[in-house]
Amino acid sequence: MPFPSPPWQLSAQMWLSVFRVGETGRPDRPPGVYGAAFVSYEEPGPLTYRELVVARLLDARRRRMRITDIWVDSATSRDGGRVLWAIPKDLADLDLEETRVGPTSHTSFAARVDDAEVASGQFAAAPGAALLRTPFGATTSQLRESGDEVVTPIRGSARTLPALGSWDFAADGPLGYLHGRRPVVSFRLSDVRLRFG
Template identity: 40%
Template sequence: MYPPEPWHLRGQMYLSIFLIPVRSLPPLPEVLGAAVRPLSFGGRAAVGAAWVNYEPGGVLHYRELLSAVLVHERGRPRVSITDIWVDSVASMEGGRRLWGIPKELADLRVDTDGDLVDASASVPGGGAAIGSSLLRLKRRLPGRLPLGFTVAQALGGQVKRTPVRGRSGWRTLTAAWRPDPEGPLAYLAGRRPVLSLAITDFWLTFGRAATSPRVRFGGQENAADR
């Protein structure tokens, strides 16, 4: 069983941005590909790959590896998650059913030792490697900054648009990514990120709060429901 939306989450994220030839991107589901297009920079798309450690204090705590492409929908920026693994059944089922996020299960490790982070993911039960990274946190940037973006996924034959809002600290980061060249993240193999950042001690709200239906009395809306 998984929590209803919105999910309130907190933790650490280690993010790298790659510029990947658009022709090398994994295809989007048909209904989504008809609505959005990758944002192209000289024939290259911005792809974000991240390790996330969701910590106690949120509705769920688990580890995650994801890859997402920056797209636009009639000029509005969106994020579309193409590959994602978690080590929580509740997260997998909730992500798929609430928002159309194609989560799979994996054995994940995100170990920290001071400013050094050693992360890896593999198919459950001692299966093939998906990828690993060695990350080193650097300079801390001042203050805590807001986070805000919209995730666009395919769900039930339609495009599901999900807001994400939060706040976090930021640190610069050096990242060595080692995706399996024969695995699902092969399109990142041998590439260096153009930018890497640690999004530290974040809290975020993923999804929308449930809204009550408006009640009418004698053909008039209840003013309290406006």
């Protein structure tokens, strides 16, 4: 098999923002609550790669979401996500840079597809302040081309704290429906331990 068998036990760092999105002009991207995250998957997980992901909240009570847009810089992750869980992963160039000034980390990231920027962002947070590890759980609901639904559990924990986050989505790009929108809230999740599947 060209990718790890499920479940995937992953380690990561994550920068996450939540957006309230009104009319988008796109029937396939209805109004609602969306989350956008840049993720860096690291050792000792079975795969190391970067990811830009956008998901729409389907059911807050059941914590169910649908991944609408996602790019990775690993063909192995792309193929595994598509085959195992019907996640529509595509490939992109994903850049990440993090610097520290005193206790504060400053992170910038960018995603480019065919040399065209899709999104970029900047976060500032004090990750050393996130001493407590908090658990989280959710499910993804994805649709295969046949129309069959694939529901996948996500479980994990992370050291989480609020952050100052800003994003720039290319107006003429695939995330143009988020262009000009400001996050309601942003978080920096460090030392993420994630079980997908």
